Amino acid sequence: MNHPHSDLLSRRTSGVLLHITSLPGPNGSGDFGPAARHFVDWLTSAGQSLWQILPLSPAGPGNSPYQSVSAFAGSPLMVDLDDLWHQGWLPWMARKGFEHSRCDFERVAPWRMARLRKAWDGFTQQATPVCREALADFSTEQAHWLDDYALFMVLDERYGGPWSLWPEPLARRDAAALDAVREQAMHALGFWRFVQWRFWVQWQALRAYARDRGVQVVGDAPIFVAHHSADVWAHAGEFLLDDFGQPLVVAGVPPDYFSTTGQRWGNPLYNWEAMAHRGYRWWKDRLIHLFQQVDVVRLDHFRGFEAHWEIPASEPTAEAGRWQPGPGRAFFKAIEHELGRLPIIAEDLGLITPEVRTLREACGFPGMRILQFAFGGGPTNPYLPHNMERHTVAYTGTHDNATTVDWWANATALEKTSARDYLGPCVDTEPNWTLIRSLSQSIANTLVVPFQDVLGLDAEHRMNTPGRATDCWEWRFDWAQVDHRPAERLAAMTRAHGRWPVHR
Template sequence: MKRESGILMHISSLPNEFGIGSFGREAYEFVDFLELAGQKYWQILPLGHTSYGDSPYQCFSAFAGNPHFINLDTLSKKGYLKEEDYKDINFGEDKEKVDYALIFKKRNEILEIAYNNFYKEKNEDFEIFKKENSFWLDDYSLYMAIKESFDLKSFREWEDEKLVNRDEETLKEYREKLKERIEYYNFLQYEFFYEWSNLKEYANSKGIKIIGDLPIYVADDSADMWSNPKNFKVDSDNNLKVVAGCPPDAFAKTGQLWGNPIYDWDKMEKDGFDWWILRVKESLKIYDIIRIDHFRGFESYYEIPYGNKTAENGKWVKGPGIKLFNKIKESLGDVNVIAEDLGFMTKEVIDFRDETGFPGMKVLEFGFGGEDSTDLPHNYIENSIAYTGTHDNDTALGWFLSISEEEREKAIKYLKLDLNEGVSYGLIRGIWGSVSRLSIATMQDLLKLGTEARMNIPSTLGGNWQWRMKEGSLTKELAKNLYDMTKLYGRTN
């Protein structure tokens, strides 16, 4: 089995002048950097159309892409924008943080101009795209157009009850009334997938594979929930009966209340798990490997009665287990999946993961709290993916400065940390030298950044998903240092 490595950095974190990272020049330069540094993988967070809170794990559709990532220079080259439409606009003072409220307003105004210019021409590729993706695009674009007409409220707050319940005559009326807005959202998706497929093709041509993230759950405020409520645990009025979360533990005394709808697995099984097979199939069109978030939820998941203010009164319920993945394999063949198996793992969950054959995750930052943690490299197995930390962890440096003195001493001793080299590089060496077939470092750790560059603090709203890499960070020296380390540990094959 080949030993390889890669870097985790979301598209939003790429530098540019337009307020948020995109599929533009800087993305291609990042691919070139990975190639120069001997890396074989670029891992990103979910590419979905984010909703309130800006989390890529809460999206308006399980299939649609985030219009924020459409590159404005690309639209200009295609003749849909003039430079004066976007070049001198202020997208935020701090170039190393995303101001989501500001870019939502500014970028949408610019994308409207691009759409109006695009729509003047007849575009056969656009018509083909709409037809090929109608199974999700029709509901998504209609949902977004209606949502926009109701001040961006969730469908549960729409004033027209017939619309909420998808009365066919009412839907017909709204399709006609909002046909131009529906086409606008169709255009955004067309442009998103056009640009993303070109970027992915470029990465693949350089020997770089894309690891994409697949959230296990969908958001309640989504086209998926509105168009297919019977896929979820709902009552006769399609109101949620239970929601997803995590039980209380040492980190969260009242548990985590995520609020996502929970699948009606019995109903999905009767349908042959068609929705999940379709979701995985579509994901594998845009990623080379998918990392399934909260993988343990397929073995057993935690459900909380709808309306509860905390997660304390939830219970564990058995999931579909191996039956789902057997069906996926039967339909799609062997699929490249990474199982996000972090957190409390029972023997049943471990046995289930092993039965799928998917590699699990090891996070070095978790390794120093107990006696002999399975997150310490001497306990890794070959069929695993090793990380310094994930998007939910502090950066390596931030983590090192925040842990107890006892943990710090253990880390220094175990990794032979050289504070001149930098804590981050000590952790990268730790996983690069492990037996795991693939090791992934965050870009923040490669740049030796502290807590100020943390991507997300779980169970908090606001201030997350904002970090952006500083322009000029991708130096030849940085690439050479990473290449030398990667070669030293036999990961440049």
């Protein structure tokens, strides 16, 4: 049995990359409120059939959604507060005058969390029996991850991180110690379940709104999880940890285009042997959960499933790491055996070996091609449109790249000459639209364009700079930046190049 959207990546489609937190709105960060539906309407008017987002999980250190406290939980910052007011659980509140152009997490997160706690208090006092039953049903259905997550968050508030330094009975998950916490902290545990329930209800309503208008959601699955997370705490035996719960080795990538010392991500590495012994149950549950939230999944750092860069935890940079084998084809066969063929995009950027390509092709997953990387190495560069394969997802850039306008402003003389020869002189005046048009005309089945490139925005609007610990993930736009022309241009291009949604 295959996923209902297993053929989506085999059709000619196009879409836009924009994270939820980048949406406009009065409460400091983008959320599931009216602006999200307005963006779906904008996508529809532009002839787009895909909305790609970043991970929906709570942001971690540096506000990164790739360093979350849970691979299953949704970000509390994405919960629409106005919905809680309409439900009668949250008193009306004065706005804080947050910035429109960025998410100031340091101010926004505490303020929004305080509002959510008020809503929980209101719910406990005023909720109807129907709502109480709905929360109870959700808590039961999601108990396989939600119970551990709620416990972890209560203990995190009490002791901080990392969890391996908590009192030993709690760090080692002694049953009696955990039962005592459950008995003492029933109200606090209820709060975390309540927030996840509202996240789920609101997100499913937004996703249904998008689906009814022919827009499918492309989600994101970071390959690794944070050490200080409910996942590692609850499943410590499936990670390479020492006797005290600390990572023995951590994840990253060797020196590359982005960093001369590589990237030391710091995530603990999986004990793939232990995971295989359990039939990869944790990964299966994770993907089942994620595919209940999105239609397509971008599988981050796909090459890590063939071989991953293992760095001794004591090393400050990634330079001293070494390649270690991943689970390979056996992992994906086990996933497919239980879940069927899934619509997955393999993020295969960086140092890609023939073995990684062989694994991706054996799995039947399309890879990613970034046009900003194309203008070097001559006509055989694999990122040039004429070298793309049909089963490919093409991007001008991703959340990790400069905006196309900024890329062009800082491109080398060689890159500019190569791009002019390939794309024509229009690249000088409209680099973003010139790259979009070239990819839209390409044979690649799937095209995804960051919203910053659709709007022609410069360096101030970059989402993330790999290896940089601050001032990332904060970008937001405002509808005042969006006139009628970008949607009209995208729609015309989508029609002309055979990417118009088939059911619209």
